[in-house]
Amino acid sequence: MDLLLTGGTVVTMNREREVLVRADVLVQEGRIAKVGRGLKTRGTRRVVDVTGKVVLPGLIHGHLHACQTLFRGRADGLELLDWLRERIWPFEAAHDAASMRASADLTFAELIRSGVTAALDMGTVHHYDAVFESARDAGFRLVGGKAMMDAGEGVPQGLRESTAGSLAESLALMERWHGSHDGRLRYAFAPRFVLSCTPELLREVARLAREHGVRIHTHASENRKETEAVRQYTGGQDNVAYFHTVGLCGPHVTLAHCVWLSEEERHQLRESRTVVCHCPGSNLKLGSGIAEIRELLDAGVPVALGADGAPCNNTLDIFHEMRLASVLQNPRRGPRAMAPMEVLEMATLNGARALGLEDEVGSIEPGKRADLTVVDVSGLHSSPMPGDVLSSLVYSARGSDVAHVFIDGKPVLKDGVLTTLDAASVMASANAHVERILRPGKRLRARA
Numbered sequence: 001m002d003l004l005l006t007g008g009t010v011v012t013m014n015r016e017r018e019v020l021v022r023a024d025v026l027v028q029e030g031r032i033a034k035v036g037r038g039l040k041t042r043g044t045r046r047v048v049d050v051t052g053k054v055v056l057p058g059l060i061h062g063h064l065h066a067c068q069t070l071f072r073g074r075a076d077g078l079e080l081l082d083w084l085r086e087r088i089w090p091f092e093a094a095h096d097a098a099s100m101r102a103s104a105d106l107t108f109a110e111l112i113r114s115g116v117t118a119a120l121d122m123g124t125v126h127h128y129d130a131v132f133e134s135a136r137d138a139g140f141r142l143v144g145g146k147a148m149m150d151a152g153e154g155v156p157q158g159l160r161e162s163t164a165g166s167l168a169e170s171l172a173l174m175e176r177w178h179g180s181h182d183g184r185l186r187y188a189f190a191p192r193f194v195l196s197c198t199p200e201l202l203r204e205v206a207r208l209a210r211e212h213g214v215r216i217h218t219h220a221s222e223n224r225k226e227t228e229a230v231r232q233y234t235g236g237q238d239n240v241a242y243f244h245t246v247g248l249c250g251p252h253v254t255l256a257h258c259v260w261l262s263e264e265e266r267h268q269l270r271e272s273r274t275v276v277c278h279c280p281g282s283n284l285k286l287g288s289g290i291a292e293i294r295e296l297l298d299a300g301v302p303v304a305l306g307a308d309g310a311p312c313n314n315t316l317d318i319f320h321e322m323r324l325a326s327v328l329q330n331p332r333r334g335p336r337a338m339a340p341m342e343v344l345e346m347a348t349l350n351g352a353r354a355l356g357l358e359d360e361v362g363s364i365e366p367g368k369r370a371d372l373t374v375v376d377v378s379g380l381h382s383s384p385m386p387g388d389v390l391s392s393l394v395y396s397a398r399g400s401d402v403a404h405v406f407i408d409g410k411p412v413l414k415d416g417v418l419t420t421l422d423a424a425s426v427m428a429s430a431n432a433h434v435e436r437i438l439r440p441g442k443r444l445r446a447r448a
């Protein structure tokens with residue numbers, strides 16, 4: 001026996017959505033073996049008393065850009081297309097492998113510290129090996145891929161690639177990383193968005209993803225000006241409708257945002273069982289709009305939750321995102337629009353679907369991988385304890401309340417301290433690298 005968590009309030013997210021009080025979770029060989037009361041501790045190598053704390057399935061970000069974390073706080077006050085062309089693309093083009101590693105280390109340190117165990121990540125065009133290396137060493141569960149950009153206005157020289165080059169670099173990364181480290185690291189094709197991709201590239205990605213059983217991760221209908229530009233670019237088609245014509249739809253596809261959808265596109269998403277990732281913090285900060293998530297869920301579309309990039313949020317705290325996902329629907333649909341349990345489903349079960357890992361993670365059930373987040377909800381800002389622990393988790397808890405995190409049953413956060421990364425050196429390295437690559441006077445060319 002490897003690990004036993006004892007005496008916690010276990011939010012299982014199983015089919016019955018059981019919340020077990022004073023319960024134990026037994027982990028063997030990296031997977032959950034038993035969940036229940038009074039499990040025997042005899043022979044267990046490691047017993048962790050979690051009395052008074054809440055045990056959750058490891059929380060999951062369904063849309064993230066680890067490459068952008070280094071640029072937090074350097075792109076405020078801009079709308080999507082200006083934010084990309086004036087800041088983010090030139091910043092991304094300035095990355096080298098060492099700065100990318102620093103950005104990824106900072107990302108996974110922040111995520112683990114705040115209870116996130118897995119993410120679907122989109123890189124910049126180059127240096128994606130550094131993100132996988134960082135996740136490998138951090139013990140983090142990552143589904144990710146390099147951004148694909150073989151078209152587009154305002155794309156800097158360092159990011160523009162040929163169709164063949166983009167496909168070749170993606171396939172080489174897939175060969176190196178997909179399924180490695182006991183399946184903890186997986187590849188996902190990441191065409192950036194319609195405006196940065198030729199139709200030829202998208203059709204080939206659709207074909208290759210089916211051939212290799214790999215996910216596709218992209219952006220759709222985030223901003224109104226973007227959706228107008230997509231209509232021009234595609235000869236009058238809406239974004240999601242266009243993705244359907246080139247084959248980018250299905251349960252293996254995750255579309256971030258989906259703020260501006262037609263009724264027909266909602267229908268297409270439901271029929272194709274495509275996964276949507278809602279990013280409320282990013283949508284609010286960039287002024288993109290309010291995604292009609294209540295309507296998507298009612299239509300049967302699976303919706304996950306994500307932070308998007310640090311420079312458009314500016315936090316990667318999933319508790320912040322959970323609270324926003326709930327309250328953001330209220331002005332439109334009333335104060336009961338989104339129950340705390342539905343928001344937790346987005347951050348666990350639907351997050352697992354966004355990563356294509358619904359059989360492996362997302363709930364605390366025997367057979368699933370032991371990705372677990374233990375939260376202490378006894379702080380000043382959570383007191384007194386309400387009758388409903390779910391309310392406490394969604395409305396008042398913060399990432400800093402997370403006490404312990406396990407991935408594959410291995411402790412990656414113990415009593416609030418990272419075990420695989422050193423927070424002080426991660427921050428020092430991030431500061432040094434961002435100063436180095438964006439130093440004043442260094443030319444950041446927006447246009448080729």
Ligand SMILES: [Zn+2]
Nearest residue numbers: 219256308309
């Ligand atoms: Zn994004």
